[in-house]
Amino acid sequence: MTQPALIALDWGTTSLRAYLIASDGSALDTRASSAGIMKLPAGGFDQAFEETCGAWLDAHPRLPVVAAGMVGSAQGWVEAPYVETPAGADALVAGIVKVTAARGVIVHVVPGVLERGTLPNVMRGEETQIFGALASDASLDATSGALIGLPGTHAKWAFVRDGRIERFYTFMTGETFGALRDHTILGRTMHPSSTPDQTSFLRGVDTAHDAGHPGLLATIFSTRTLGLTGELSAEQQPDYLSGLLIGHELRGLNEVLAREQATLAGKTLRLIGNDALCDRYRAALARFGCHDAKTVAHATERGLYGIAAQAGLATSPARAA
Amino acid sequence: MTQPALIALDWGTTSLRAYLIASDGSALDTRASSAGIMKLPAGGFDQAFEETCGAWLDAHPRLPVVAAGMVGSAQGWVEAPYVETPAGADALVAGIVKVTAARGVIVHVVPGVLERGTLPNVMRGEETQIFGALASDASLDATSGALIGLPGTHAKWAFVRDGRIERFYTFMTGETFGALRDHTILGRTMHPSSTPDQTSFLRGVDTAHDAGHPGLLATIFSTRTLGLTGELSAEQQPDYLSGLLIGHELRGLNEVLAREQATLAGKTLRLIGNDALCDRYRAALARFGCHDAKTVAHATERGLYGIAAQAGLATSPARAA
Helix, strand or coil: CCCEEEEEEEECCCCEEEEEEECCCCEEEEEEECCCHHHCCCCHHHHHHHHHHHHHHHHCCCCCEEEECHHHCCCCCCCCCCEECCEEHHHHHHCCEEEECCCCCEEEECCCEEECCCCCEEECCHHHHHHHHHHHCHHHHCCCCEEEEECCCCEEEEEEECCEEEEEEEECHHHHHHHHHHHCHHHHHCCCCCCCCHHHHHHHHHHHHCCCCCCHHHHCCHHHHHHHCCCCCCCCHHHHHHHHHHHHHHHHHHHHHHCCCCCHHHCCEEECCCHHHHHHHHHHHHHCCCCCEEECCCHHHHHHHHHHHHCCCCCCCCCCC | CCCEEEEEEEECCCCEEEEEEECCCCEEEEEEECCCHHHCCCCHHHHHHHHHHHHHHHHCCCCCEEEECHHHCCCCCCCCCCEECCEEHHHHHHCCEEEECCCCCEEEECCCEEECCCCCEEECCHHHHHHHHHHHCHHHHCCCCEEEEECCCCEEEEEEECCEEEEEEEECHHHHHHHHHHHCHHHHHCCCCCCCCHHHHHHHHHHHHCCCCCCHHHHCCHHHHHHHCCCCCCCCHHHHHHHHHHHHHHHHHHHHHHCCCCCHHHCCEEECCCHHHHHHHHHHHHHCCCCCEEECCCHHHHHHHHHHHHCCCCCCCCCCC
């Protein structure tokens, strides 16, 4: 049996995911917990860590431990100050901050990344997933640069080149969708549907994509008025609104690219995230001419393993196929 | 003493405002009530009408009554089906639907306006205010067309020409602001401020206005990150977010205008709404080069009076100075 070489933690706001990783970089075991950092009582980090990883450490007391995500924020277990863009894996390794758990084990906390400017951006956890994607796909190392998208509550889009995160954007797409559906007039005419309505979703994407509208604050009202005119049923309205918002996200990204004579259609692009959501983004990206947006699997544990290896905490990372 | 000639009701979702109007079009008395149509019990229209206007009708039993707003919606007292764009005052008069109140008085309900298309739009009540603005300012009748903005929960911007509403847009600016502040992560770092922070507001407007950003879903996140980097205090964040959203609204409007070789800076433009909100919009419009956006006072009662007069319910409207 392959020996474990590392315990890796993806510790975010609402959940904690732990990986027991072998010396070839593959996950031998995983544990998921709802012990996100915003859900813990004071001093709760040690207890959550013990409950999630205690059995592994009982069996293998000398395993190194690495953690990424909001666990390194000002509200986390220990604050690992942001590393600034452009940021490579070496900078993340140099920025690791250690915290000693109650059982004496040292937890190595990976810093997040900050981009300064008129519109500052921050990430914690996604930087590690991005380096996991880079480690698993040699084509992303090309000097022409690649674009990596991480859909979700706060979607991130990172421009990477030469193994570094050059800059990135945060789109509050998922959280805005929830706020509009649950707390504005738009939700009043909606009914949840048990099956996704791809046609309504793509109608929303196309509406956001096409020229002629005056922006998101105006297009979203059509979720309601297309219902009033009998063109969208109550069950179709949630998928239409979702398509609108994701369409506006991609349109915004495309406009940023246009200023550097690029387009989504011509970019090397990868997605990281849950399969259903990445599928939605892939369908939306196709409407923008981008048909090569593969989802990168296992980016989280590969990223954590790669950073641990570069920090000398685990054997050198195995390059995944 | 001037004799009353009309009772005019502006009856919306959350409030009812009643005007006792003289034959010269001026308001002799007003009554405000929170009896908006969404707050009434079944059959509550008659009671709210009686409570608000009963004393006036006791004194002047033969006064005609006209009403505009959501009172004419499918959820209203009687449904007055939408009139379609382009819509003039004559079409609104022709679309009036009558309902008889318990005391035998006939209430004349003005229809709303519908614009069909890929992004349908609807208004109820604003059409009457727009005709009130046209009646009070001869320069808006010019054939070159004017733009009338009605800031609020659902801001409307109407293109009027030759006395008709040609087309209009609805921006969910106010409601989106509330949903983002009260139901997303952005509110967590905000503190309410007792005094408006004009500098932060304009910073938001300018950020939305300037090129280089990837759209609203991305810029709003800067409300949080400018706090993280120490550039916006908790008290400044609400005004910054408000400026961002109003800036995105005006940017969207400007992009629509650009497609017809026009700009906000070059448009004849008027605002209808409460003074504080119109002041905010005026400050934002100035950043888009528009320095001539006067607020039209008394648009509601003037619009109601004008439609009533055109319907033969009151003496001919007095043209305001």
